[in-house]
Amino acid sequence: MYYQDLGEECMVGVGPWVRAVGWLDIAYPYTQGSVEPAFLEALQQHLKRPWTPVASAGPHFCQFCPEKPRGGAANVWIPTERHVFIAPELIVHYITDHGYRPPEAFIEAVLACPAQSSPEYMELIRPTQQRYEEMSRVSRHPRR
């Protein structure tokens, strides 16, 4: 499932507060380049036990691997003061195996982001959490 980098929509979030990153698809070109090891380490750390407001919509699989594609079901939310970057778990595989370079704004946000579920993280993610809670209330009690 393809979503444009820095677009306002991905599989698990939509709105002006969303910045999608790493939702690659073989039908669309992506930015290639190397990344700093410190960024990759920080990203992997965030993905060890990511804060998750919604259930995964199921695993997605890498389309760039010719055989035995890697799959991943988890996603990661990286909040900043203005937006929330949302990336699939597969982003690490795209970076390490397919030379993907995410947007600079995402790299900076990952490096600046407090540890997942730490008090500092929960403070930054609170508006996002409220949006998801609001969405689940609306879907449980659909308006007629």
Ligand SMILES: [Zn+2]
């Ligand atoms: Zn792959």
